Amino acid sequence: MFNNMDNKSDINNISIEALKNINLDDVNLDMPVPDTEPGRQYYFMGKCKQLVKNISDEIGRPLRYYIKTFGCQMNARDSEKLTAILECLGYEEAEEGACDFILYNTCTVRENANQKVYGRLGHLKSQKRDNPYMIIGLCGCMMQEAHVVEKICKSYPFVDLIFGTHNIFKFAELLYYRLQSGNQIVDIWENTDQIVEELPSRRKFPFKAGVNIMYGCNNFCSYCIVPYVRGRERSREPKAILREIEHLVEDGVVEIMLLGQNVNSYGNGLCEPINFAELLKEVDKIDGLQRIRFMTSHPKDLSDELISVMANSKKVCRHFHLPLQSGSSRLLKSMNRKYTKEQYIGLVEKLREAMPDLSITTDIIVGYPGETEDDFLETMDVVRRVKYDSAYTFIYSRRSGTPAADMEQVPEDIVKDRFDRLLTLVNEISKKRTGRLEGKTAEVLVENVNAHDCSMVTGRLDNNILVHFKGSKNDIGTFKNVYLKKAMGFYYLGEVR
Ligand code: SAH
Ligand code: SF4
Ligand code: F3S
Numbered sequence: 001m002f003n004n005m006d007n008k009s010d011i012n013n014i015s016i017e018a019l020k021n022i023n024l025d026d027v028n029l030d031m032p033v034p035d036t037e038p039g040r041q042y043y044f045m046g047k048c049k050q051l052v053k054n055i056s057d058e059i060g061r062p063l064r065y066y067i068k069t070f071g072c073q074m075n076a077r078d079s080e081k082l083t084a085i086l087e088c089l090g091y092e093e094a095e096e097g098a099c100d101f102i103l104y105n106t107c108t109v110r111e112n113a114n115q116k117v118y119g120r121l122g123h124l125k126s127q128k129r130d131n132p133y134m135i136i137g138l139c140g141c142m143m144q145e146a147h148v149v150e151k152i153c154k155s156y157p158f159v160d161l162i163f164g165t166h167n168i169f170k171f172a173e174l175l176y177y178r179l180q181s182g183n184q185i186v187d188i189w190e191n192t193d194q195i196v197e198e199l200p201s202r203r204k205f206p207f208k209a210g211v212n213i214m215y216g217c218n219n220f221c222s223y224c225i226v227p228y229v230r231g232r233e234r235s236r237e238p239k240a241i242l243r244e245i246e247h248l249v250e251d252g253v254v255e256i257m258l259l260g261q262n263v264n265s266y267g268n269g270l271c272e273p274i275n276f277a278e279l280l281k282e283v284d285k286i287d288g289l290q291r292i293r294f295m296t297s298h299p300k301d302l303s304d305e306l307i308s309v310m311a312n313s314k315k316v317c318r319h320f321h322l323p324l325q326s327g328s329s330r331l332l333k334s335m336n337r338k339y340t341k342e343q344y345i346g347l348v349e350k351l352r353e354a355m356p357d358l359s360i361t362t363d364i365i366v367g368y369p370g371e372t373e374d375d376f377l378e379t380m381d382v383v384r385r386v387k388y389d390s391a392y393t394f395i396y397s398r399r400s401g402t403p404a405a406d407m408e409q410v411p412e413d414i415v416k417d418r419f420d421r422l423l424t425l426v427n428e429i430s431k432k433r434t435g436r437l438e439g440k441t442a443e444v445l446v447e448n449v450n451a452h453d454c455s456m457v458t459g460r461l462d463n464n465i466l467v468h469f470k471g472s473k474n475d476i477g478t479f480k481n482v483y484l485k486k487a488m489g490f491y492y493l494g495e496v497r
Contacts, residue, residue: 024049024088037169037196044172045088051179052090055133063101063133064094070116071107073259073295074230075140077210078168079105082139084200085172097127101135103161106142108225110397114142121156128158135178137161139168143188144229147400153186164188165230169196191231197240205447207477208255208291209248213241213279217261219298221325222336222407223368225399226261235266238274238282245286252477255291255445258283263294264301277305284313290479291445291462292316296323300338302347311354319389319464320351323363327382328375331368335404341378348386359389359433359463366422367396367415369407376418383425389433389463390490391426395419434465435487441497442467444482446475461492469494 027046034040056062065086069079082103087093091101102124107113117138128134136159142148143164152159161178163170166189178185195215203209216231217224245256258280260266266276276294283292292315297306299322310316322344326332329340339347351358364379383391395415398405444459444467457471459480468491469482482494 037194038198041169041172041196041199044176045085048089048172048176048179051176055179056090059133062090062092064099065091065101065103066094066096066099067103067105068096068120069105070113071105071109071141073210073257074212074215074261075105075107076204077212077259078140078165080203080210081168081199081201082171084202087202088200089172089175100131100133101137102127103137103139106138106140108142108145108148108229108399110394111399112397114148117142121152121159125156125158135160135175137163137175139163139165139171141165141225141229145225145401149186149188153184157184160184162186162188166190166192166194169194169199193232193234195234195236197236203248203253205477206252207445208257208447209253210257210259211241211244211248212236212260213258213263213266213276214260218265219262220336220403222334222403223365223396223399225402228401230261233262233265233268235268235270237270238267238272238279241279242282242286245283245289249286249288254289254477254479255293256283256289258292258294260294261296262298262301264297264303264306275303275305277303277309280306280309280313280316284309284315290315293319293464295321297321299323299344299347304350307350307354317462317464318355318357319359319361319462321361321363322347322351324379324382324386324391325363325365326368326371326375327379328371329378331371331375334370334407335368341382345382345385357463359465360386361464362386362388362391364391364393364422364426365396366393366419367410369396369404369409371396371410371415371418376422380422380425383422383429387429387433388426389465390430393419393422393426431487431489434490434492437461437465437484437492438487439484441481441483444469444480444494446471446478446480448476449473466491467494468492469496471496 024046027043029046034043052063067079067083069075104117106117124136138159143162149162161174163174167187174185174187214233214235216233217227218233220227263276266279267274324344325335325337327341442461444461446457446459448458450456450458450468455470456468457475458466458468460466467482481497483497484492484494486493
């Protein structure tokens with residue numbers, strides 16, 4: 001459509017719907033660079049596609065890419081967008097060792113996430129020596145830290161492309177400059193208020209999808225780096241969210257996960273007032289959508305309205321992830337979490353009262369600065385009382401720039417001992433909780449063929465627990481009624497009924 005001379009200068013005005021159906025070969029690359037998004041990126045995708053084709057013709061094979069994603073669902077979702085752009089450009093997916101473009105989408109929430117990236121970068125140097133067309137890219141949360149970018153430029157100068165979380169939508173443009181000039185490209189934005197809608201995206205699963213409802217975080221929990229690397233909270237317009245989900249459902253999606261660092265504060269700052277419970281009610285009305293999940297809920301903003309919308313919905317899954325972080329009210333205050341142990345337990349009681357079959361999971365940090373044995377015992381007490389279906393337990397990791405980094409740290413051996421005790425308790429309770437459905441029949445959404453036994457498939461219960469049972473790849477994306485014959489700790493072995 002863009003090779004039509006009449007439309008030549010119109011790429012900025014073209015409707016978003018039309019942009020989605022663009023054939024990049026039709027983009028008029030002779031016109032001036034568009035200055036509004038997402039038209040500008042489609043223009044650069046067209047430009048990149050030409051360059052990629054030239055290189056492919058020269059070497060007699062398609063160019064190959066590999067994306068490694070670290071961290072949370074936010075990064076996973078971003079990687080789906082990056083993947084789609086690369087595929088639009090003509091890149092084909094390949095193994096890490098056999099690619100011409102490798103991109104690490106990084107996480108910096110704990111130090112071990114950073115170490116993994118440095119470790120891998122060390123190995124890439126020789127791969128690059130053997131392949132003159134090889135491009136190495138780094139993006140994501142780690143890149144938002146100035147000291148990280150400085151270290152990479154100094155110690156790993158062979159990295160070609162570095163960008164951050166705020167300008168991820170500019171990927172095609174940045175890659176174009178790299179391909180065209182051969183220079184190292186570094187583009188990091190400190191913050192943004194921009195949300196660029198309607199870029200291409202490729203889902204990992206045909207039947208389920210993550211949908212961002214907001215970006216960033218305003219909570220500044222004292223231990224956490226996320227607000228510094230993801231910027232201020234920005235909610236997407238409800239219309240854009242609902243339209244995205246409707247399109248996904250038309251395309252075969254039956255389960256969606258609404259994503260945000262704190263979905264409970266969704267809607268702040270939008271022109272027309274709306275809160276998360278109201279958004280959820282609208283999402284619930286979408287025909288054809290069968291399961292709705294969301295992540296993450298900050299306890300301080302969990303409303304009665306949300307509990308009631310959830311309890312009255314047949315689509316919202318009976319699973320609630322409610323991060324505790326610590327059971328000690330003293331530490332919770334120092335963490336800037338804005339709730340006490342009692343308030344947290346009160347919320348759990350309300351949730352269980354409204355939905356007795358609800359699975360509750362959590363995140364817990366051990367060894368936060370100043371944690372005493374008594375503080376730790378308070379955490380153990382909450383774990384015993386709430387009886388989590390599962391819990392992600394983390395050893396506190398000092399993140400420079402956060403308030404907790406300057407507080408007195410707990411000695412490593414003490415933290416390790418507490419961590420082991422907590423993990424033992426969490427696992428013991430979680431096994432018992434998982435087992436409670438043994439002998440019942442429940443609906444399972446089949447996700448994939450079992451990696452170890454291809455006569456088996458693996459699916460997920462509404463409450464997020466995995467079930468393995470006989471089946472084939474034709475079952476993927478369908479719902480089955482499965483008899484939960486045997487609880488195996490954290491999953492079930494079942495039989496289709
Ligand atoms: N927005 C989500 C959490 C995102 S980070 C929420 O508020 O729950 C995921 C988890 O990583 C957090 O819940 C916390 O348990 C853990 N985490 C964050 N910073 C950490 C740090 N410095 N050390 C150890 N664990 C941390
Ligand atoms: Fe981090 Fe707290 Fe924001 Fe979650 S709510 S991302 S833990 S600052
Ligand atoms: Fe990590 Fe960034 Fe998510 S720091 S946990 S990938 S928001």
